Amino acid sequence: MPSPLYADRPAQPPEPGTVDALISQTRRLRGDVDAVRRDAVLDEDDPKNRWQRALCDLAVHQLDDLGAHLGQLKAGVPDEFVLSAGADLAEVEAGAEDDIEAASDPGAAYAGAAPARTGSLLSRVGSAEWNLLNDEVSWSDELYQIFGRNPESGPMSLDELPSMVFAEDQSVLQAMVTDCLIDGKPIDGEFRVVRTDGRVRTLHMMGEPVLDSDGCTASMWAVLRDVSELRRSERAVRESRDSLQRSRHIERTERRVAVELQEAVLPPWRGSLSFAHGGPGAPLDVAGHYLPAATTGLIGGDWYDALALPDGDALLTVGDLTGHGVSATSSMAMLLGALRGMAVAGIRPGALMGHLNQLLETSVQPALGSAVCCRYEPASQTLTWAQAGHPAPLLFRDGTGRALKRPDGVLLGATTGAAYEEAAVRLLPGDLLVLHTDGLTRRGGLDETGTQRLLDLAPRLTGARDAQDCVRSVVEEFGEAPREDDACVMVVRVGH
Incomplete structure (x- = not known):
């Protein structure tokens, strides 16, 4: 235990040369003790001398151990x-x-x-x-x-x-x-x-x-x-x-399983994805990216998704579940699978959010989630959307950006029987939508500054060649900054 002399003094890392000096002192002390031990061997029949020699033997062993420990300290602690x-x-x-x-x-x-x-x-x-x-x-x-x-x-x-x-x-x-x-x-x-x-x-x-x-x-x-x-x-x-x-082994295994599960569930496309509807209306150019958290090695429950629906509409969604690791990614996989199935069945965004809320309430692994769900109708160029405690999509047009006005909607899994309103906006050729999870822009519990930084990218985003270039600009702006949580960003560009 620490000596009482040092009980009120905070531990400090050794200064350069301190360990070397301690090693030298230990070596000198060992030599002195060894000399006393040799003198004690002169009279084997004297119990006092045998006792003294035994103590010296013990002290030598301890000094050898101390020298080895100091050598390890000098070399550095293995990970x-x-x-x-x-x-x-x-x-x-x-x-x-x-x-x-x-x-x-x-x-x-x-x-x-x-x-x-x-x-x-x-x-x-x-x-x-x-x-x-x-x-x-x-x-x-x-x-x-x-x-x-x-x-x-x-x-x-x-x-x-x-x-x-x-x-x-x-x-x-x-x-x-x-x-x-x-x-x-x-x-x-x-x-x-x-x-x-x-x-x-x-x-x-x-x-x-x-x-x-x-x-x-x-x-x-x-x-x-x-x-x-x-x-x-x-x-x-x-x-x-x-x-x-x-x-550490469990953590590495869990991360590997979480990554594999995430890669199996999130959209397989890399780069831009074009929705060619085959009917009237402008096609969509879509690109997405996942950014891991800087403060944890575990994968979270963030997702992004774009899906062509049987009636020619397009499903656009991003979301975030609480937690990290396999439990979060497995819940995300369950929620995203249900979302895709209900969208293919023709359920509108507001009602769809209500079903997802009920699904999380009855899940074996309780969780809270935020999400935004959009349905784009190319014939009328109308975007209908609903949200559950999630940042609103950002609309960039003519070199400027703004956040769409959010309809009412609480976090998924927060309350029983919640109702989710819908909002609609008409998109024009050349318009750009940015959907993201709050981990992208939030710092210290607030995201106003991060959202403004995202809106300030308007000249670069509206002047980009395609959606993938827009994603690269966002990642360059936010990818290197330390984040408390993982994040997703998806860019949707309306073609001409």
């Missing part, structure tokens, strides 16, 4: 190891604070007293020696704290020790002790113990046999360290990393 949120680290720190087992009184831990909150290494490291010749056992005060054992109960023999070891780990302890006593191998391993208070702790034990003059094992000494908080921290980081990797 796959970045934590998705601060909550995991908070849990680690909270768990570590709860797990510190230190008290000035060796019996405080077993007695249920609150442990002193300190990060001292000595508070989590204890030593023991088991003499095989006289069956004497000696424990340090710290070891009683680690096991939560009353010092008045005395130390535990090697035969009694497994009674506190986690059942699955008893074989691990037995193997280490056997290798030490029979084969003279050093001890270095971990096992879990169940303290007298019922808490499970993870201990790391290091030690070796002490030989007599005949080379036989006379005793076994060991240093035991409570590494529970360290292992919990490592596990939390590992689980956080795995969770992040799973989340």
